[in-house]
Amino acid sequence: MKALTWQGMQDVAVTSVPDPVLQDPTDAIIRVTSTAICGSDLHLYGVLAPYLSPGDVLGHEFMGIVEQVGAEVDNLAPGDRVVVPFNISCGHCWMCRRGLFAQCETTQVTEQGSGARLFGYTSLYGSVPGGQAEYARVPHADFGPVKLADDHPDERYLYLSDILPTAWQGVQYADVDADGTLAVLGLGPVGLLAVRAALHQGIRRVIGVDLIPERLALARAAGAEVVDLSEADDVPARLREMTEGRGPDGVLDAVGMEAHGSPVAGMAVKAASRLPGPVARSAIEHAGIDRLAALQTAISSVRRGGTVSISGVYGGMADPLPMMEMFDKGIALRMGQCHVKRWTPQLHELVSGAEDVLGLETMATHRVPLSEAADAYEMFQEKRDGCFKVVLQP
Known part of the structure; x- marks a missing residue:
């Protein structure tokens, strides 16, 4: 089959790889009908290169049609249409029973000290082949995939795999009352969905912060106030x-380590990622730093006693934080990979209605064949041609 594979630093290509096969009785094989490029995939394109090997299949936002199921999968059948959460969880371990699906103890990558396995996301998270491909093997299909019962277009459901629950969890973690104010830093796909989700949840006032005019316009159109960075x-x-004079009650950092600012930190990150594999991994794991402009802005902005919610991905292990300010202001921090299945029932019902209340079908600015995925990665990274979200169609 054809799949988008990592070949090197800022080098991906569609190549032929072996078709996936059932390996465990709880597996399913999915024929992919739609798969998206996520902002997190750009980390693989660059800074997380030391954790990848040439030929790794990328992609963690995908959906499709069930082709085969293992002997212990009784909730799905060939022909079912499903969307697949990006984190792989069993549904029955100690963590899963508590709704902490991103920390599933059955699929934790204990040798790396990491949480649950993720599709298409480096050796840090299990090197599980991803969904930017014609077919994908889905482990723990007896729990993970979300069965879809109606005929709405793929893009009504595709983002249930990651960015919609990630945005929803970020808003929940920000802990803002209905009469409070939420600031969202970064108005990419997750940030924009966080704006829309917060307003849908009834938060009175939402302020979006970005520097790209088109993104600011989308947030304003959704009903948010905006600050042009x-x-x-x-x-x-x-x-x-x-x-x-107080600051927002909650600030959601939807940017992460790709923040603008701190050119010295940016150069350090790039330099570490270009070292030989073992040396680079050691540098990242023991001395790695991130560009912290967005997080530092969030900490400085939030009111005393407020909450900073972090949805953007960070990977440094030696990041300096303003602990005196954080302690003095008495702020709370909530963060982490999204526990997708925790939010699935509520979000599935929300997006399945007659009206596209969160504007999911208009999120993608570019829809291209899988064969053009390499060019799409470059366009997405450089934000050319007004690129906001790319959907690949195998």
């Missing part, structure tokens, strides 16, 4: 000015 010399001061 390119015009605001001091974002925390601007947010305090907009909130009676």
